[in-house]
Amino acid sequence: MPVLELREITKVFPGVVANDRVSLVLERGEIVALLGENGAGKSTLMNVVYGLLSSDGGQVLVDDKPVKIKSPRQAIDLGIGMVHQHFMLVEPLTVTENIVLGREPGRFGVIDFTTAHKKVQEIATRYGLKVDPDARIMDLSVGMQQRVEILKALYQGARVLILDEPTAVLTPQEAKELFSVVRSLVDEGLSVVFITHKLEEVMSVSDRIIVMRDGRVVGETKPSETDDVGLARMMVGRDVVLSVEKGPSECAAEVLEVTDLHVKDDRGLEAVRGVSFTVCGGEIVALAGVSGNGQSELIEAIVGLRRPVGGRLMLKGVDITHASARVSIEAGVSHIPEDRHRRGLVLEFDLAENLILGDHRMPPYATRGIMHPSAVTATAEKRIADYDIRTPSWHVLASNLSGGNQQKVVVAREIGRNPELLVAAQPTRGLDVGAIEFVHRQILKERESGKAVLLVSLELEEVLSLADRILVIYEGRIVREFTAGEADEETLGYFMTGGGGTKLEDEGRTEHAEMAEGDA
Ligand SMILES: Nc1ncnc2c1ncn2[C@@H]1O[C@H](COP(=O)(O)OP(=O)(O)OP(=O)(O)O)[C@@H](O)[C@H]1O
Ligand SMILES: [Mg+2]
Incomplete structure (x- = not known):
């Protein structure tokens, strides 16, 4: 008997059929990966299940019984939990406070924190979700905050856990830890739906793969029956070149010079400690x-966001x-x-x-304080077409677009x-x-036309395939430099985590560190 079943779910937004009669089942104890192009309808579908959106048609069944889910509260009562990419935690409060918010043990409105604290710790130990229950959310890393969200769902009694692009914001190590948590959840009989664009994760973690395109389910497969090339083809409907080709680079002229x-x-601590490149x-x-x-901090300084x-x-x-x-x-x-919601977009603008x-404020969009709306829309339409931005029109608010x-x-x-210099932090985060x-x-085209590109990415694969030179930064210093082809993931990982004696505390300087500093 499936724990969750969706029958012909339809969801329409103005100008878009986001979900077009989508049916799927989720069995007890399985991990289903939900895959599909940007805008295919994955988040919409899961938001319907979690009661954040009401569907325009179709049926949701939990344990074979038809249910109406009109709010997250009702979803939680039915044992469905969801962790969004943008967390919904209260920053100044502690882990335990966040977890028990809205569902405290104890009667008559009195929160029994001793009991709550104990229960949180029990769940944490049981599933290997190590986290300090008394830490404040704002002092935790992104990976830790995500654990708190998962703990919260489990505390509320989730039997089905939905994770919308959980690894997009995680380091490779954090992602690994997340997957071992997910494994222990399904071992205990929970079921997990996770959305991701990373094909190697799909291959290594999921039991079953469901692919969506244009609001429909277009295929279902298993890791044993496909590979990443096959998956890419199912998603996009054509062959995708997963590697990039590029010739050697030539230094035309120095564009950016960073000195000491x-x-x-x-918090006022020195985060960048004498970097030159x-x-x-x-x-x-x-x-x-x-x-x-x-x-x-280094990037923010370069683009004028930090002195x-x-x-x-x-x-x-x-x-x-x-x-x-502005001057920059x-x-x-x-x-x-790296944070498109905080820095990259104004969500309430179109x-x-x-x-x-x-x-x-600049030409061609404005001259001497006079706006030229037709120039704005012409550029907008061109960029929408060039980048295949999936939207009914440029009138749509940024908040209504899919993440990718x-x-x-x-x-x-x-x-x-x-630009002369493109500073790209996690440029492909959330993209299919x-x-x-x-x-x-496009980034390679910039390079070919003589532009300078500074790339920051947690995806080492991306770094290795695009970069002409790789600088390893550790504790605010550049500890190593490699040219293209010189390094592999393992070597980079080693130096990124302070390997090779790159611990640069004053008294503990080693030969390696000094060599590395000399290199940089
Ligand atoms: N609140 C909304 N108002 C209008 N349109 C919306 C809204 N939310 C989503 N859409 C549209 O519905 C479609 C599906 O979006 P959805 O967010 O489900 O895609 P997705 O598969 O999660 O994509 P991504 O991989 O980019 O996150 C898109 O065309 C999107 O623009
Ligand atoms: Mg999405």
């Missing part, structure tokens, strides 16, 4: 590092060390930020506005601006394989 840069983080025109330089080693406390930044001979974000854009710096954001299509908006705008192939080609 020091940058502090939000250059990026040439016609070159892709990648920063590889475990998140939290200073790469975010360095020491050192110098030069763009084509112009000092931009203390340039604001005018100087020719484009930025694909697509046309988002597609030219930052340039809206929001990402495409940011990439289209930042590359479309024709077809879109990744396209964006990789």
Whole structure:
């Protein structure tokens, strides 16, 4: 008997049939991967199941009984939990407080924290979800926050757990840990639906794979019956080239010059501790590092979002060390930020506005303070077509786009601006394989036309296939440099985690570290 069954679920948005009579079943103790292009309807379908959206047709059955799920509350009561990509935790509160919020043990409105605390710890131990119950959410890493979300769902009694792109924001190590948690959940009889664009995850973790396209289920398979090429074809409907081809790079001229840069983080601690490097025109330089080693602060300093406390930044001979974000854009710096919701988009603006954001005061979109709406919509329409942004029109609000299509908006705008320097942080986060192939080609085109590209990615595969040079950043310093072809994932991983004696504390300096510093 299936725990969850969907029969002919239909969901229509203005101009889009997001789900077109979708049927699927989920058995007890199995992991189903839900796969499909950006905008295929995966999140919509799961939001219907979780009661966040009401369907326009079809039926949901839990344990073979038809149910009406009109709110997440009802979904939770039926044993369905969901973890979104954008977490819904209360930052200043502790782990336990977040978990028991809305469902406290104890009567008459009194929260019995001792009991709650004990139960949280029990669940955490049982499924290997190690997390400090008294830590505040804002002090936790993204991976830890995700654990709290999972713990919360389990605490509320979830038997079906839906994970919408859980690994998009995780490091490879965190993803591994998540999968071992997921395994122990299904071993105990829970069922999991997870949405992902990473084909190797699908192959290694799922029991069954369901593929959606254009709002419909177009196929079902198993890891033993397919491979990543086959999966890509099922998703996109054509063959996808999963690797990139590129010739050797030539340094035309130095575009970005970073000299002995020091940058502090939000807490006032030095996150970037004396970094020097250059990026040439016609070159892709990648920063590889475990998140939290200073790469975010370094990038923010380069694009004018954070003031360095020491050192110098030069763009084509112009000092931009203390340039604001606006001046930095005018100087020719484009930025694909790692957090598209916070920095990349204005969600309540329409697509046309988002597609030219930052340039809206400049020609051709405005001259002497007078806006030219037709220039705006012309560019918007071109970028929508070029980047295959799935939307009925440019009138749609950015918030109504699927996650991957929001990402495409940011990439289209930042590359479309024709910058001297493109700073790309996690540029393919949340994109489907077809879109990744396209964006990789665009980044290579920038390089071919003599532009400088600084890439930051947690996907080592992406780093290795695109970069001409790779700088390994560790504890705020560049500890190693490799040219293309010199390094592999294992070597990078080793130096990224402080291997090779790259612990650079003053007293503990080793030969390796000094060599590495000399290199950089
Ligand atoms: N609130 C909304 N209003 C209008 N249209 C919407 C809304 N939410 C989703 N859509 C549209 O429904 C379609 C399916 O979107 P959905 O978010 O389900 O895609 P997805 O498969 O999750 O894609 P991705 O891989 O990019 O996350 C898209 O065309 C999207 O633009
Ligand atoms: Mg989605």
